[in-house]
Amino acid sequence: MNHKLPKVTIVIPVKPGLEPIALSAVKRLNYPKELLEVYLVYGKNPSMQRNRVVSIAQGEIIYFLDNDSLPAEDTLMKLVNHLMADDNVSIAGGPSIKPDKLPLLPFVFGKTFESLFCTGSSRSRYLKTGEVRETTEKEVILCNMVMKKKDFLFYGGLNERLYPNEENELMEKVRVSGKKIIYDPSAYIIRTPRQTLKAFIKQVFNYGRGRGEQTVYYPKSFNFTNFVPLFFLIYLIFSLFKGGYFLYPIYVYFLILLIDSVMKAIKDKDLRILVLPFTSFLLHIIYGIGTIYGILRAPFKKIREGEIRIEKIPVS
Numbered sequence: 001m002n003h004k005l006p007k008v009t010i011v012i013p014v015k016p017g018l019e020p021i022a023l024s025a026v027k028r029l030n031y032p033k034e035l036l037e038v039y040l041v042y043g044k045n046p047s048m049q050r051n052r053v054v055s056i057a058q059g060e061i062i063y064f065l066d067n068d069s070l071p072a073e074d075t076l077m078k079l080v081n082h083l084m085a086d087d088n089v090s091i092a093g094g095p096s097i098k099p100d101k102l103p104l105l106p107f108v109f110g111k112t113f114e115s116l117f118c119t120g121s122s123r124s125r126y127l128k129t130g131e132v133r134e135t136t137e138k139e140v141i142l143c144n145m146v147m148k149k150k151d152f153l154f155y156g157g158l159n160e161r162l163y164p165n166e167e168n169e170l171m172e173k174v175r176v177s178g179k180k181i182i183y184d185p186s187a188y189i190i191r192t193p194r195q196t197l198k199a200f201i202k203q204v205f206n207y208g209r210g211r212g213e214q215t216v217y218y219p220k221s222f223n224f225t226n227f228v229p230l231f232f233l234i235y236l237i238f239s240l241f242k243g244g245y246f247l248y249p250i251y252v253y254f255l256i257l258l259i260d261s262v263m264k265a266i267k268d269k270d271l272r273i274l275v276l277p278f279t280s281f282l283l284h285i286i287y288g289i290g291t292i293y294g295i296l297r298a299p300f301k302k303i304r305e306g307e308i309r310i311e312k313i314p315v316s
């Protein structure tokens with residue numbers, strides 16, 4: 001069976017000073033060790049770091065992880081099988097789920113991203129939803145994604161001016177060209193959500209900023225639903241100035257948030273979920289602010305340069 005499997009290059013970008021905790025899980029992957037090569041790539045521009053490793057990779061398939069991605073043992077095998085089953089499949093990925101036991105803040109932040117009302121179909125990036133299916137950039141996340149190397153190079157790799165949303169732009173180019181993207185809910189990794197409110201706000205702001213920049217750099221990727229938080233922010237500012245009947249939709253919005261959180265708290269028997277209305281509202285507003293900033297900043301943004309150090313890690 002091993003001779004039928006392709007060689008896989010695993011790419012893990014690491015910020016200087018951080019420990020590559022993903023390695024422990026990588027070494028437990030259920031995939032022939034002789035068909036794996038693992039690179040840690042240190043630097044301050046993850047898109048550039050990943051591109052540099054792919055340029056020297058020996059694998060037919062590239063597996064992108066983050067420094068703190070902990071893939072399940074069968075995740076890589078499942079994702080590779082999706083690529084090998086269909087020549088027209090270019091990318092496959094699965095969710096990044098939170099650990100079972102977490103303190104209040106990372107638990108609530110994780111639940112916020114899992115909420116359909118809060119993040120829409122993108123919640124599939126953080127939750128095992130549905131069955132294996134063809135999908136779009138909304139459901140696949142770069143910290144748990146495989147791609148054929150030849151396709152990665154053909155589409156020009158990751159936009160080095162973009163981080164985050166660099167994979168979203170790349171996936172949109174793949175989708176527009178007619179190639180397929182596969183989502184497998186059972187091919188998951190485990191990642192701990194942000195630990196503090198400040199880190200959560202920064203994360204959400206950067207997601208919004210990345211979406212704004214991505215849309216400027218690749219207008220074909222525009223999707224109305226991605227800009228709902230921006231339109232909501234504009235409406236919120238307008239309604240607060242006008243008052244009266246203009247405020248009624250806000251009351252309905254918070255009522256929906258409250259009912260949704262109460263139902264989830266009852267179902268999961270966890271009162272911590274009652275914090276969701278606050279974090280959901282915060283996510284929508286901060287994401288909208290980030291989107292505006294990203295749109296305005298994109299034309300003037302330059303590639304972030306810096307030293308990049310690549311280290312090949314033995315997996316046997």
